[in-house]
Amino acid sequence: xxxxxxxxxxxxxxxxxxxxxxxxxxxxxxxxxxxxxxxxxxxxxxxxxxxxxxxxxxxxxxxxxxxxxxxxxxxxxxxxxxxxxxxxxxxxxxxxxxxxxxxxxxxxxxxxxxxxxxxxxxxxxxxxxxxxxxxxxxxxxxxxxxxxxxxxxxxxxxxxxxxxxxxxxxxxxxxxxxxxxxxxxxxxxxxxxxxxxxxxxxxxxxxxxxxxxxxxxxxxxxxxxxxxxxxxxxxxxxxxxx
Ligand SMILES: Nc1ncnc2c1ncn2[C@@H]1O[C@H](COP(=O)(O)OP(=O)(O)OP(=O)(O)O)[C@@H](O)[C@H]1O
Ligand SMILES: [Mg+2]
Numbered sequence: 001x002x003x004x005x006x007x008x009x010x011x012x013x014x015x016x017x018x019x020x021x022x023x024x025x026x027x028x029x030x031x032x033x034x035x036x037x038x039x040x041x042x043x044x045x046x047x048x049x050x051x052x053x054x055x056x057x058x059x060x061x062x063x064x065x066x067x068x069x070x071x072x073x074x075x076x077x078x079x080x081x082x083x084x085x086x087x088x089x090x091x092x093x094x095x096x097x098x099x100x101x102x103x104x105x106x107x108x109x110x111x112x113x114x115x116x117x118x119x120x121x122x123x124x125x126x127x128x129x130x131x132x133x134x135x136x137x138x139x140x141x142x143x144x145x146x147x148x149x150x151x152x153x154x155x156x157x158x159x160x161x162x163x164x165x166x167x168x169x170x171x172x173x174x175x176x177x178x179x180x181x182x183x184x185x186x187x188x189x190x191x192x193x194x195x196x197x198x199x200x201x202x203x204x205x206x207x208x209x210x211x212x213x214x215x216x217x218x219x220x221x222x223x224x225x226x227x228x229x230x231x232x233x234x235x236x237x238x239x240x241x242x
Contacts, residue, residue: 001025002058003025003059004022004023004024004056004057005056007058009047009055011043018044018047021044022056022209026183030183030184030198033185033188033201034187038206041159045187048065049157050065060155061076077154078155078156080144080156088144088147092128093130094112096132097146098115104151111150114150118150122145123168123172124172127143138165154182157185158188160189163188170190177197178197191219191233191234199215200212201214205228210224
């Protein structure tokens with residue numbers, strides 16, 4: 001479904017921040033992407049919809065990420081950015097939520113119905129008619145996630161979706177995502193959420209892939225995590241690391 005083959009990236013004038021990244025994510029699989037600050041998680045996610053132009057080969061549903069395919073790939077891929085301020089650009093939450101669907105051919109009524117159902121699912125119907133510049137950071141993150149969900153993308157890439165969420169919103173997010181049968185890559189420092197949601201996790205450090213496997217094993221491996229700048233998830237920290 002999503003393939004990365006020998007993917008590399010260097011920001012203009014800089015040294016490589018991704019190097020030789022190779023893995024595949026199957027249809028419907030939920031994969032966590034973890035690593036210390038600066039490991040390359042956001043950079044890797046941005047290469048999928050072509051926001052950054054990587055070396056190597058990235059494919060989505062067999063389509064190679066390239067200039068010719070980019071419109072079709074962006075239609076399939078929903079992206080929750082690390083900074084929701086870069087995502088919400090209409091006056092009100094509802095305007096952002098219907099913008100994409102209407103652009104892709106839904107009627108306003110259909111788009112609003114879908115938006116309302118997403119807002120209810122996330123427990124945030126009260127944000128529907130709020131102004132984006134007058135809501136809190138956590139509310140804006142929930143709204144940004146709702147906007148991407150309302151597009152019903154085949155694939156969801158999420159960069160720190162739970163950061164700045166209170167426990168209730170975080171739980172609503174986890175419940176919503178766990179009920180979705182979609183391919184997802186979730187970059188996060190919230191290792192407890194990754195443990196809850198993603199059977200598989202990928203660990204990056206300094207732009208290279210360090211580990212790729214079962215979340216329950218990798219996130220229990222204290223030595224592996226600590227040697228790459230991470231700690232055991234809270235829910236496992238009472239147990240003895242392997
Ligand atoms: N616009 C940029 N220009 C130059 N270097 C950048 C830029 N954005 C990120 N970098 C560098 O690329 C590397 C990877 O950054 P990236 O944002 O992908 O890390 P990350 O794993 O998402 O970190 P975090 O956990 O802090 O979000 C870092 O060394 C960072 O300093
Ligand atoms: Mg990041």
